[in-house]
Amino acid sequence: MNNEQLTALVRQLSLTxxxxxxxxxxxxxxRLRTTGGRYMLATHHIEVNPKIYENYxxxxxxxxxxxxxxxxxxxxANLGYQHRDADFKQLAKQVGAPRFCQPLTPREYxxxxxCESCSTSYQRQRKIDTTRYRCGRCxxxxxxIE
Known part of the structure; x- marks a missing residue:
């Protein structure tokens, strides 16, 4: 899919x-890495991460x-367009737009x-000091664990 086809798809979804x-x-x-897409306030253009189309x-x-x-x-329309605004939440629910996109890269821990007491497992990307922290459950x- 190229940019012209993407624009045509956006126009079709907008009308529908x-x-x-x-x-x-x-x-x-x-260049988008952590987000599926973004709306540019100044130019009103929409940018989409190509990995969304490739992966999903x-x-x-x-x-x-x-x-x-x-x-x-x-x-x-000069209404609340930010994620926290009630107008945005209502419109997104009405059209079935998700709040977040699928993860672009799987997390590797x-x-x-x-935990030695309740056997709760924790996965972390960063190392933690086991002498300083305790289990959050018990x-x-x-x-x-190696």
């Missing part, structure tokens, strides 16, 4: 779910586009810990 047209551009931005297909891509179109249409000692 929002009953108004999308008159700006949508394009893939490979067109269905997840349309979910990201619907989310960004919520920002787009609410901003142009380097450090595994286990306050037992935490031991590193």
């Amino acid at each position: 779910f929002f009953a108004t047209s999308f008159s700006h551009q949508a394009y893939f931005n490979p 297909g067109e269905e997840e891509l349309s979910n990201v586009i619907k989310h960004e179109l919520c920002h787009y249409h609410l901003h142009l 380097e450090h595994n810990y286990k 306050k037992g000692k935490i031991k590193k």
Whole structure:
């Protein structure tokens, strides 16, 4: 899929779910790393992470586009377009736009810990000091698992 096809898809989804047209551009931005897409306030363009389409297909891509179109249409209507605003939450629920996209890269945990008392396991990316921290469930000692 190229940028012209993406813009056509955004226009089609805008008419289908929002009953108004999308008159700006949508394009893939490979520099996006942690987000599925973003709406640009200054230019009203929509940028989409190409990894969403590559990893999850067109269905997840349309979910990201619907989310960004919520920002787009609410901003142009001078309504609450931010995630915390009631207008945004209501419109996103109405059109079935998800609050978050699927994770782009699977999390890899380097450090595994286990409580000696209740056997609760903890996975962490960073190393923790087992002499300083205790189990959050039972306050037992935490031991590193190799």
